Structure formats: structure tokens, C-alpha cells
Amino acid sequence: xxxxxxxxxxxxxxxxxxxxxxxxxxxxxxxxxxxxxxxxxxxxxxxxxxxxxxxxxxxxxxxxxxxxxxxxxxxxxxxxxxxxxxxxxxxxxxxxxxxxxxxxxxxxxxxxxxxxxxxxxxxxxxxxxxxxxxxxxxxxxxxxxxxxxxxxxxxxxxxxxxxxxxxxxxxxxxxxxxxxxxxxxxxxxxxxxxxxxxxxxxxxxxxxxxxxxxxxxxxxxxxxxxxxxxxxxxxxxxxxxxxxxxxxxxxxxxxxxxx
Amino acid sequence: xxxxxxxxxxxxxxxxxxxxxxxxxxxxxxxxxxxxxxxxxxxxxxxxxxxxxxxxxxxxxxxxxxxxxxxxxxxxxxxxxxxxxxxxxxxxxxxxxxxxxxxxxxxxxxxxxxxxxxxxxxxxxxxxxxxxxxxxxxxxxxxxxxxxxxxxxxxxxxxxxxxxxxxxxxxxxxxxxxxxxxxxxxxxxxxxxxxxxxxxxxxxxxxxxxxxxxxxxxxxxxxxxxxxxxxxxxxxxxxxxxxxxxxxxxxxxxxxxxxxxxxxxxxxxxxxxxxxxxxxxxxxxxxxxxxxxxxxxxxxxxxxxxxxxxxxxxxxxxxxxxxxxxxxxxxxxxxxxxxxxxxxxxxxxxxxxxxxxxxxxxxxxxxxxxxxxxxxxxxxxxxxxxxxxxxxxxxxxxxxxxxxxxxxxxxxxxxxxxxxxxxxxxxxxxxxxxxxxxxxxxxxxxxxxxxxxxxxxxxxxxxxxxxxxxxxxxxxxxxxxxxxxxxxxxxxxxxxxxxxxxxxxxxxxxxxxxxxxxxxxxxxxxxxxxxxxxxxxxxxxxxxxxxxxxxxxxxxxxxxxxxxxxxxxxxxxxxxxxxxxxxxxxxxxxxxxxxxxxxxxxxxxxxxxx
Numbered sequence: 001x002x003x004x005x006x007x008x009x010x011x012x013x014x015x016x017x018x019x020x021x022x023x024x025x026x027x028x029x030x031x032x033x034x035x036x037x038x039x040x041x042x043x044x045x046x047x048x049x050x051x052x053x054x055x056x057x058x059x060x061x062x063x064x065x066x067x068x069x070x071x072x073x074x075x076x077x078x079x080x081x082x083x084x085x086x087x088x089x090x091x092x093x094x095x096x097x098x099x100x101x102x103x104x105x106x107x108x109x110x111x112x113x114x115x116x117x118x119x120x121x122x123x124x125x126x127x128x129x130x131x132x133x134x135x136x137x138x139x140x141x142x143x144x145x146x147x148x149x150x151x152x153x154x155x156x157x158x159x160x161x162x163x164x165x166x167x168x169x170x171x172x173x174x175x176x177x178x179x180x181x182x183x184x185x186x187x188x189x190x191x192x193x194x195x196x197x198x199x200x201x202x203x204x205x206x207x208x209x210x211x212x213x214x215x216x217x218x219x220x221x222x223x224x225x226x227x228x229x230x231x232x233x234x235x236x237x238x239x240x241x242x243x244x245x246x247x248x249x250x251x252x253x254x255x256x257x258x259x
Numbered sequence: 260x261x262x263x264x265x266x267x268x269x270x271x272x273x274x275x276x277x278x279x280x281x282x283x284x285x286x287x288x289x290x291x292x293x294x295x296x297x298x299x300x301x302x303x304x305x306x307x308x309x310x311x312x313x314x315x316x317x318x319x320x321x322x323x324x325x326x327x328x329x330x331x332x333x334x335x336x337x338x339x340x341x342x343x344x345x346x347x348x349x350x351x352x353x354x355x356x357x358x359x360x361x362x363x364x365x366x367x368x369x370x371x372x373x374x375x376x377x378x379x380x381x382x383x384x385x386x387x388x389x390x391x392x393x394x395x396x397x398x399x400x401x402x403x404x405x406x407x408x409x410x411x412x413x414x415x416x417x418x419x420x421x422x423x424x425x426x427x428x429x430x431x432x433x434x435x436x437x438x439x440x441x442x443x444x445x446x447x448x449x450x451x452x453x454x455x456x457x458x459x460x461x462x463x464x465x466x467x468x469x470x471x472x473x474x475x476x477x478x479x480x481x482x483x484x485x486x487x488x489x490x491x492x493x494x495x496x497x498x499x500x501x502x503x504x505x506x507x508x509x510x511x512x513x514x515x516x517x518x519x520x521x522x523x524x525x526x527x528x529x530x531x532x533x534x535x536x537x538x539x540x541x542x543x544x545x546x547x548x549x550x551x552x553x554x555x556x557x558x559x560x561x562x563x564x565x566x567x568x569x570x571x572x573x574x575x576x577x578x579x580x581x582x583x584x585x586x587x588x589x590x591x592x593x594x595x596x597x598x599x600x601x602x603x604x605x606x607x608x609x610x611x612x613x614x615x616x617x618x619x620x621x622x623x624x625x626x627x628x629x630x631x632x633x634x635x636x637x638x639x640x641x642x643x644x645x646x647x648x649x650x651x652x653x654x655x656x657x658x659x660x661x662x663x664x665x666x667x668x669x670x671x672x673x674x675x676x677x678x679x680x681x682x683x684x685x686x687x688x689x690x691x692x693x694x695x696x697x698x699x700x701x702x703x704x705x706x707x708x709x710x711x712x713x714x715x716x717x718x719x720x721x722x723x724x725x726x727x728x729x730x731x732x733x734x735x736x737x738x739x740x741x742x743x744x745x746x747x748x749x750x751x752x753x754x755x756x757x758x759x760x761x762x763x764x765x766x767x768x769x770x771x772x773x774x775x776x777x778x779x780x781x782x783x784x785x786x787x788x789x790x791x792x793x794x795x796x797x798x799x800x801x802x803x804x805x806x807x808x809x810x811x812x813x814x815x816x817x818x819x820x821x822x823x824x825x826x827x828x829x830x831x832x833x834x835x836x837x838x839x840x841x842x843x844x845x846x847x848x849x850x851x852x853x854x855x856x857x858x859x860x861x862x863x864x865x866x867x868x869x
Contacts, residue, residue, distance in 0.1 A: 043686065050692055057692040066686050087695050093684040100680045134698035138707055145711040152722035156729070185699060 040067040058088035075197040075217035082251045086191050089126045108219055111236040130188055133181040140174040192223045193251045200247035206230035212241045283308045283374050287381035295389055300325055300357040304370055312351045317370055324365045325357035359388040422451035424517055428510055428535035437505050437542050438554035439645050440585050440615050442472055445495040445513045445532055448485050453517055460514040466504040470614045473497035499614045501588050502539040510535040542643055547652050549592050553642035555584015561638050561655030569663055570630055578621040578638050586611060586619055594623045595636040601626040627662040634659050740776035748839050755832040763813040766835050786810050802841050809834050
């Protein structure tokens with residue numbers, strides 16, 4: 001038994017040491033690693049190849065969004081900020097910039113104002129990004145395990161109320177955060193949000209439906225389904241319709257949408 | 260004990276009564292101690308309290324030698340702020356007017372009052388009435404007394420129906436700056452016997468705003484010279500005028516009705532105030548950036564409430580504007596924008612003695628958003644100083660504020676940040692961008708979970724064994740003995756498969772340890788003693804016999820010369836197997852070993868297969 005435990009501990013140390021090593025870094029070309037504040041075009045040209053290589057990084061998407069905004073591509077800016085938030089939902093600068101763009105473009109469809117408690121919950125949920133949730137799950141798993149240890153080895157002559165309460169409390173929290181982690185992970189892989197990149201018409205049906213609304217670039221939509229060259233989307237204000245697939249870019253590309 | 264309780268109750272009641280009691284002071288005085296036959300006796304009853312006095316005039320005392328005429332009342336409130344504490348004093352004065360009937364010395368009885376359930380009394384007073392007046396005329400008279408003639412001593416021979424009465428509007432200053440408040444007074448000038456004045460209407464003209472500055476309750480006359488003649492005048496009203504345009508502005512005109520009393524009836528006469536004008540000068544050029552319309556004579560200072568706060572606590576910046584000016588006309592300056600702080604709209608708290616004079620507190624609430632040391636800017640307040648005719652600007656001192664972390668909850672501050680950003684956040688300029696891989700995709704994440712799960716399993720097994728040893732020690736002994744037996748059985752089998760002579764000591768050791776664990780038989784006993792112990796434990800005789808044979812076989816193999824070669828290792832292994840099987844099936848019941856085969860039959864053990 002001792003040997004097994006020793007081996008396990010050694011394995012854990014080896015893995016942790018391996019995780020501590022620096023990961024593969026994708027450096028920007030050029031002598032200086034610092035991007036220019038003023039020349040957003042040059043910065044964009046230097047950052048865009050990283051995305052094409054398949055790098056997914058919240059700060060990278062954020063910087064791209066800032067560059068696009070300053071270059072007048074509001075749709076791309078919103079798309080990149082949403083991608084940054086998809087990776088790190090607690091990215092404060094990306095969130096603020098989205099709010100800022102929304103304030104600059106009052107003609108964009110507005111989301112209905114949520115009740116305070118809903119806002120509170122959404123903010124807390126956003127604060128716990130995917131990795132923060134994972135850490136919370138580990139911490140709660142540790143606390144639940146310790147509580148179970150306490151319960152297992154609690155003196156039989158004493159009342160077991162305290163360890164049972166601890167196990168229940170930490171267990172429920174562990175289940176809750178595990179569920180949230182699963183949901184967030186699923187959303188990270190299958191985020192249904194998309195951004196309108198060029199002016200498009202929202203129609204009642206795919207192809208030749210009645211026009212409901214003209215959508216401006218930077219409008220955020222939620223993809224419900226896709227059919228050929230058309231996509232069924234829902235606007236933040238709840239209006240639903242069909243839009244040309246080429247006009248929108250999903251936050252998570254290469255997804256298979258339900259037909 | 261009972262007395263103590265009563266004393267305590269009484270003490271508490273007294274304290275409560277003292278706290279809630281109205282602190283009233285009562286005094287009675289005579290305006291003059293000696294008067295003439297043609298004078299009035301004025302008896303003043305003055306009541307002062309820290310609470311509002313709401314009471315009717317007490318009954319006039321009966322004074323021998325005098326006839327009672329009238330009673331007048333007046334109220335006053337004096338408010339003060341001392342060391343930030345507000346206090347007020349309410350005064351009520353009743354003036355009883357008597358006319359003397361004859362000469363002599365008279366006693367004026369004191370008042371007996373009951374206010375708030377408490378009795379008050381004033382001492383008796385004395386007054387002397389002589390033939391002629393020995394005192395000067397009082398500076399203020401009351402025209403409410405229908406029998407009183409304020410001009411009796413001045414114009415003793417005049418006719419009551421003749422004379423002149425005019426209403427004049429008198430500005431304090433003929434020329435003011437735009438926004439500078441101007442005070443205008445309405446006086447009634449008269450040389451007639453006038454009983455009362457009623458304000459009926461006030462006509463306004465464009466170009467100004469106004470508010471009441473002073474509104475006397477009584478007509479208090481004073482001697483003045485007007486048009487080369489001697490007149491009596493009384494203030495009707497004072498207004499504060501706030502000019503809104505430049506040029507010549509006409510002041511509001513007041514219309515009223517004067518009542519004269521004749522022998523048998525009253526006479527009324529309508530009167531309009533004379534037109535009055537003021538010149539309003541424009542403010543000079545060069546208004547400061549922070550000028551919000553304040554015009555007057557001010558002194559300004561600025562105070563920050565704290566220099567050290569915790570996150571979540573607010574800091575108040577107070578700008579105090581004191582002096583005389585158009586308080587109702589200017590707005591509060593905005594607080595300079597300050598990073599890392601949320602700044603409220605200014606709130607105004609006025610402590611004004613009248614519409615023009617007093618102190619204004621402009622409060623700004625600043626809420627820190629982050630911890631650290633910050634320098635808060637000073638507030639700028641600009642005004643036009645009417646005495647010097649120039650703009651003046653006050654700039655306070657910047658304040659260094661240290662914001663420290665408050666409590667655990669403050670770590671989550673900003674979670675509900677709702678303020679819209681004022682600008683796009685800048686680039687982050689990361690040196691490198693690593694590909695995002697969630698922690699759930701890392702090996703260590705699942706390894707940690709596996710370790711935790713494994714520790715739970717181990718802990719569960721240990722806990723189960725502990726519980727078993729505690730609740731059923733016999734079952735636990737069997738369990739551990741069987742474990743030992745199996746362990747040695749495996750080792751012995753392995754040795755036998757190698758045809759190793761280690762088989763015999765392993766088998767012997769395993770058996771002795773098993774018996775020690777299961778039956779508590781010492782491992783140091785010889786074979787004979789061991790078998791005796793087993794007999795005493797009431798083990799099946801066949802099993803004891805089989806064990807004896809096996810132990811002898813082991814000893815032969817171990818200690819006889821050439822014993823190893825002489826013994827059949829596979830046969831010995833077979834014997835051991837049968838022995839182990841028989842021991843494994845052995846169960847305990849009521850503290851005695853119980854074979855699932857009958858112990859008495861002697862045929863319970865499996866037969867050795869040759």
C-alpha cells in the first residue's frame with residue numbers, strides 16, 4: 001500500500017512539474033514584441049496570422065477587436081470581443097469595450113434590461129470563467145473529500161451533525177459548480193452567438209420571406225438553425241428571422257448547426 | 260429591596276420626565292416704573308423655551324387704578340449651530356396695555372401660569388402714576404389699539420381726518436450688478452392717525468425674480484423727515500430682487516388699504532406704492548471657466564471628510580460658501596473628473612438666515628473603486644465679487660487619500676459594475692499569446708481528482724475495518740487471519756512450484772501466524788503444546804490430526820538430514836491446501852470454532868486426493 005501511495009505521489013509531482021514548464025509560445029514577428037499603439041493596421045497584420053495558425057487566446061482576440069474598432073470594422077471588433085469573452089467570460093476589458101460599442105451605436109438591437117437578481121446571477125456566472133470554475137471544482141472536491149474523511153473517521157460516540165452538514169454543503173456546491181463547468185464548457189465549444197459583418201436583411205423565411213428588419217454590422221445574433229445559405233437567428237430584442245449565412249460570422253467557427 | 264425597586268422606578272420616571280420636559284422660562288416686566296396720567300402702562304410677559312410655545316395670551320391681571328385696553332403678542336425663534344449641534348430658542352411675548360385712571364403707587368399682581376403641567380409664577384410689580392409724563396415717548400408704538408393715537412403727543416391739535424399718508428418703495432441701492440440681489444423696502448409715511456394697513460396686491464414687472472426678505476408683523480413707527488416735514492413711518496415689507504436683465508428695471512409696486520378710525524366709524528383709503536427703479540449693470544467680461552452665476556460677497560473653503568478609507572466607504576468633499584449673495588440663483592460647480600472614483604452629483608445644504616445671507620454647503624460623495632493611494636483634485640468655485648467688481652476664484656487643496664481593502668466582500672467589488680465606459684480600452688500588448696487550453700483538458704486536473712477519489716476509497720476501507728474491529732472483533736480476527744493464511748499460502752505455493760525447500764518454513768510460519776491471529780495461540784509454542792491448545796479450543800479432531808501430520812512433515816523436512824529430498828514436496832503442498840481449505844471454512848459461533856461440517860463426525864474435512 002505504501003508503495004502504491006508513494007508511486008502515485010511521485011506521478012503527481014512529475015505531472016505537476018511538467019505542467020509548470022513553459023508552454024509553446026507563439027511570438028510575434030519582429031524585433032520588438034510590443035505592438036504599436038498608433039498603427040493599428042500594422043498590429044492587426046501582425047496578430048492576424050496567429051489566429052490563422054489556430055491560436056485561441058482571449059487577449060489576442062481582444063487586441064484584434066481593439067484594432068478593428070479603430071480601423072472602423074465594428075462588426076469584426078464585436079466578433080473578436082465576443083470570442084475573447086467566449087474563452088474568458090471574465091475578461092473585463094472586452095466586456096467594457098462591448099458596452100462601449102453598444103453605447104456608440106444606439107441603433108443596434110438592445111437586450112432587454114434584466115431584473116437585478118438576474119443581472120447579479122449573470123455577472124457572477126461571467127466572473128467564473130472556464131478555468132476559474134475548474135479551480136473551484138477542484139477546491140470543492142478537496143473540501144468534500146476532507147469532509148468525507150472527517151465523516152469516515154469521526155468518533156462514533158459523538159454526534160455526526162457537523163461532518164454530515166459539511167459533506168452536504170460542499171457536495172451540493174461541488175455539484176452546482178460541476179454543472180456550471182459542464183455548461184460553460186459546452187458553450188465554449190458550441191457558442192450559438194454570431195455577429196452580422198455586413199448589412200443584411202432579416203426575413204420571415206429562408207430566401208424569400210417578408211423582410212422584418214435591416215441589420216447593421218456589429219449586430220449580435222443567436223443562431224437557432226441553418227438551412228442551405230440561410231440561417232435562422234434571434235436578435236437580442238427577441239425578434240427572430242432568417243438571414244444570409246454569408247452576412248454573419250459565428251463566434252465559434254466550423255460548427256454544425258441543426259437543420 | 261422593595262424600596263430600592265420603587266426608588267429605581269421613580270428615578271427612571273424622573274429621568275424620562277426630565278428628558279421630555281419643556282424647559283420654560285417665564286418673566287414679567289414693566290416697561291416703565293413711573294408713568295404719567297396720559298401714558299400707557301405696558302406689562303410684558305415673556306416666555307422662552309427650547310420648544311415651540313403654542314398658547315393663547317394668559318388672562319390680563321386686574322390692576323387697581325388702571326383700565327385694561329389690549330394685549331399684543333409676538334413670537335421669535337433663534338436658531339444656532341454650535342460645534343455642529345443645532346439648537347433653537349422660542350420666545351413668546353405678550354404685551355398688556357393699560358391706561359392709568361388716577362395718580363398714585365400701584366401694585367401689579369404677578370402671573371400664575373400652568374405650562375406643560377408645571378406651575379409658574381412671576382413676582383408682583385409696582386408702578387407709580389404721576390401728573391405728567393416723566394419718561395420719553397417709546398420708540399415703537401402699536402397702532403392695533405383702536406384707542407391709541409401715535410401722534411397724540413406730536414400733533415395734539417390736528418384734525419383726525421386731515422393729513423398725508425403715502426406708501427414709498429425705497430431701494431437700498433440704485434445701481435446693482437446683474438445677478439446681485441437688491442433689497443427694496445416699502446414704508447408707509449403718515450402724519451395721520453392710522454390704525455392698520457392691509458396689503459392687497461403686488462404688481463410685478465419683467466426682468467427680475469424676487470423673494471420676501473422681511474415681513475414685520477407689527478407697524479413699528481419711527482420719526483423721519485419727509486418733504487421737509489416731520490412724519491412717522493413704519494416698515495410694511497422688504498423684498499429681495501434678483502435682476503435677470505441689465506438696464507433700468509422697475510420695482511414691484513405694492514397696493515394696500517389704510518384704515519383710519521373716526522369718532523363713530525372707520526375710514527378706508529387705498530394707497531399704491533410710488534414707482535421705483537434700479538439700474539442693473541452687466542457683469543464684466545472674462546468670466547472664469549467654473550463660474551456658475553454666483554454674485555455677492557462670499558468666503559469659500561473646502562473640506563474632505565477623510566484621508567483614509569476602506570473600499571466601499573465614501574468620502575465627502577464639502578465646499579462651504581458663506582456670505583451675502585444670490586444663493587437662490589447660482590448652481591453648484593461639478594467635481595473634477597477623477598479616475599478610480601465614482602463621484603456623485605453635488606447636493607446642497609443651505610443654512611440661510613434670510614434669502615441672501617448665510618452658508619451653503621455643497622457636498623460631493625466620492626466612492627473609491629480600487630485600493631491604493633490617490634490624489635483627489637481640488638474643487639474650483641468662481642463668483643463675481645460685488646464689492647470689488649471683479650471675478651474671484653477659489654481653489655481648494657488637493658487631498659491624498661489612502662484606500663485600503665475593507666473585507667472579504669470587497670474582493671468582489673466591481674462585480675456589478677454598471678457604469679458605461681467612457682472610451683475604448685487600449686491594447687493589452689501581451690508579449691506572447693499561448694493557445695488556450697482549459698484546465699479540464701489538463702492531465703493534472705483529472706489526476707488531482709483521481710487522487711482525491713483514491714484517498715476516499717482507502718479511507719473508506721480503513722474506516723470499515725476500524726468499525727469491524729470495534730463492533731465485531733471476532734469477525735475482524737477471522738478476516739485478518741484468513742488474509743495472513745492466504746498470503747503464506749501464496750508464498751508457499753510459489754516456493755513449491757520452484758521445488759524450493761523454503762516451502763516448509765513458509766508453510767509452518769504461515770500456519771503458526773494464522774493460529775495466533777485466529778485463536779490467540781502464542782507463536783512460540785512447540786508442536787505438542789500447540790496441538791494441546793487446539794484441543795482445548797475444541798477444533799475438529801480430524802483437523803488437529805491433519806495439522807499434526809503436516810507440522811511433523813515440515814519438521815522432518817527441515818531438521819532431518821536429507822529430509823528435503825525424502826519428503827514429497829507436491830504431496831506436502833496438497834496437504835497444506837487441504838489444511839488451508841479446512842481452516843478457511845472454520846467459523847466461530849458463541850466463542851467456539853464451528854466447522855460448516857460437523858466437528859464431531861470426524862469426517863468433515865475434505866478427503867486427501869492421492
